[in-house]
Amino acid sequence: MSRFAASLQAFRRVFSNPRVRNVQLAGAGSTLGTWAYGVALPVYAYHSGGTRAVGLLFFVRLGLGALSGPWIGVIADRWSRRRVMLTSDLSRCAIFAGMTAVASTGGNAYAVYVLAVASTVISVSYAPAQAALMPSLVNTPEELAAANVVGNTISSVGMFAGPALGGVLLALSGPSAVFALTGGLTLWSAAFVLRVPRDEPPDPGERSHFLAELTTGFSTVLRRPALRVVIGLSTAQSIVDGAMEVLLVVIALRLLHGGNNASLGWLNTAIGVGSIGGALVVAVLATRRRLAGGFAIGLLLSALPLVAMAGVSSLGPDLVLAGALGVGTIFVQVNSVTLLQRSAENEVMGRVFAVLESLIMGGMAVGSIAAPGLVSWLGSRGALIATGALLPVLLVWVWSSLRRIDDEAAIAAEPLELLRQIGFFALLPEPALERLAAGAEAVTVAPFQPVVTQGEMGSHLFYVIAEGRAAVEIDDAESRELGPGDHFGEIALLRDVPRTATVRAVEPLRLYTVERDEFIAAVTGHTATFEAVEGVVTSRLAAGALG
Numbered sequence: 343m344s345r346f347a348a349s350l351q352a353f354r355r356v357f358s359n360p361r362v363r364n365v366q367l368a369g370a371g372s373t374l375g376t377w378a379y380g381v382a383l384p385v386y387a388y389h390s391g392g393t394r395a396v397g398l399l400f401f402v403r404l405g406l407g408a409l410s411g412p413w414i415g416v417i418a419d420r421w422s423r424r425r426v427m428l429t430s431d432l433s434r435c436a437i438f439a440g441m442t443a444v445a446s447t448g449g450n451a452y453a454v455y456v457l458a459v460a461s462t463v464i465s466v467s468y469a470p471a472q473a474a475l476m477p478s479l480v481n482t483p484e485e486l487a488a489a490n491v492v493g494n495t496i497s498s499v500g501m502f503a504g505p506a507l508g509g510v511l512l513a514l515s516g517p518s519a520v521f522a523l524t525g526g527l528t529l530w531s532a533a534f535v536l537r538v539p540r541d542e543p544p545d546p547g548e549r550s551h552f553l554a555e556l557t558t559g560f561s562t563v564l565r566r567p568a569l570r571v572v573i574g575l576s577t578a579q580s581i582v583d584g585a586m587e588v589l590l591v592v593i594a595l596r597l598l599h600g601g602n603n604a605s606l607g608w609l610n611t612a613i614g615v616g617s618i619g620g621a622l623v624v625a626v627l628a629t630r631r632r633l634a635g636g637f638a639i640g641l642l643l644s645a646l647p648l649v650a651m652a653g654v655s656s657l658g659p660d661l662v663l664a665g666a667l668g669v670g671t672i673f674v675q676v677n678s679v680t681l682l683q684r685s686a687e688n689e690v691m692g693r694v695f696a697v698l699e700s701l702i703m704g705g706m707a708v709g710s711i712a713a714p715g716l717v718s719w720l721g722s723r724g725a726l727i728a729t730g731a732l733l734p735v736l737l738v739w740v741w742s743s744l745r746r747i748d749d750e751a752a753i754a755a756e757p758l759e760l761l762r763q764i765g766f767f768a769l770l771p772e773p774a775l776e777r778l779a780a781g782a783e784a785v786t787v788a789p790f791q792p793v794v795t796q797g798e799m800g801s802h803l804f805y806v807i808a809e810g811r812a813a814v815e816i817d818d819a820e821s822r823e824l825g826p827g828d829h830f831g832e833i834a835l836l837r838d839v840p841r842t843a844t845v846r847a848v849e850p851l852r853l854y855t856v857e858r859d860e861f862i863a864a865v866t867g868h869t870a871t872f873e874a875v876e877g878v879v880t881s882r883l884a885a886g887a888l889g
Contacts, residue, residue, distance in 0.1 A: 562690050581705040
């Protein structure tokens with residue numbers, strides 16, 4: 343019950359935070375439009391060029407979207423993330439206006455295909471920019487996880503509300519009306535993105551050659567075991583997802599007694615409903631610090647029901663199993679995104695999420711191409727079993743690495759809370775603050791012993807007091823007393839000068855220390871934090887204070 347209460351509180355904070363709320367409302371418009379558009383485009387392609395046109399358009403869109411991901415990721419780490427989202431929305435709005443004009447006047451279908459591919463490539467930038475921006479908008483780790491749950495719940499609602507909306511409009515009017523609707527919903531998204539406060543572009547440090555920056559996302563993923571495991575398993579899950587799109591048609595038309603197109607619609611609806619139900623469950627679990635277990639559960643739930651479907655020949659049980667697939671999908675999405683936000687540095691986060699987006703699109707393309715071959719080779723039921731067994735087998739293989747992710751991303755609660763209470767650190771994005779707290783070392787100092795001595799060099803640490811009291815002495819005269827939550831040491835670290843004061847324990851003292859390199863990386867990598875800490879240093883030096 344306490345976990346559920348914590349989850350509800352985190353959700354309330356998400357909706358009461360106007361920055362996060364505007365991003366979620368923007369996402370609602372974008373998601374509804376994308377799913378509605380996904381119904382109209384294949385119908386338009388089918389009437390223009392048959393099934394071959396549908397297949398080729400699907401493959402080219404996903405393939406080029408996957409290839410463009412690394413390039414888009416560089417933009418997401420060079421520009422303001424808000425600007426990237428806004429540019430994506432406005433560009434796609436113009437594209438949909440063009441598609442509407444061509445389709446409504448009976449123009450050349452190839453113009454619509456080109457515009458559709460361009461829309462997919464441009465849309466690749468939106469999700470990585472949004473995921474990279476979100477940590478700077480929230481206030482706590484719980485709120486970050488809750489924000490991801492809300493975003494995925496919106497996606498789940500859009501999964502069946504968007505096609506329903508697009509299908510009705512398609513029946514009443516035609517593809518051009520749906521293209522126009524999608525343009526309007528994209529404009530809705532842009533209007534809410536405009537209400538998000540401007541954010542500073544990430545500090546790139548020393549700028550590398552563009553080719554090096556282009557591959558930084560991949561090299562970061564390959565270098566970091568946590569990123570490698572999460573993105574690798576997410577890619578495998580997208581292969582299963584792509585195959586499932588084909589296999590659901592096989593289930594509906596070949597394996598179910600009395601199967602028909604309506605059965606396929608019911609199965610897709612069940613997946614959407616399952617995603618919403620899964621959101622309620624993951625909302626409770628998201629308040630936990632340990633997320634790898636939920637990620638693993640999601641992987642199993644997004645694959646094993648396919649194995650069970652191989653032995654079912656009636657719609658009712660298949661609807662239940664399809665709902666379980668939806669639950670698994672949202673478990674994977676929420677936990678993987680939150681794990682990546684905790685594990686990737688802010689300055690490369692956009693490129694890391696672009697890698698994820700590229701691999702997911704590529705994985706879905708591979709799965710959709712592989713599924714027909716599996717059906718020909720193993721038969722309908724054999725293809726379901728083979729596809730559903732992929733993720734459990736991979737999970738057994740990498741289980742020990744997956745378990746270590748939570749240990750590496752473990753949040754040190756006490757130093758995190760102490761650092762969060764320091765004015766300039768409170769401005770840091772939450773994952774950056776978590777990494778700083780994780781590297782903090784606990785030290786104790788006996789009464790009357792110095793922690794730092796005026797004039798000394800070499801002890802380049804930042805200190806924050808957890809328990810006890812200390813006296814600040816300048817030129818052997820006591821100037822003030824420090825207690826729990828107070829901090830010192832930033833002057834020597836930022837100015838690379840000797841300690842400007844002696845800090846001596848008055849009673850048993852327990853502190854946390856942050857290494858100079860970690861401190862400098864944190865404060866200089868975030869403009870608002872750097873300006874705030876510079877203000878503190880300047881005022882303390884002017885007052886002859888400690889450092």
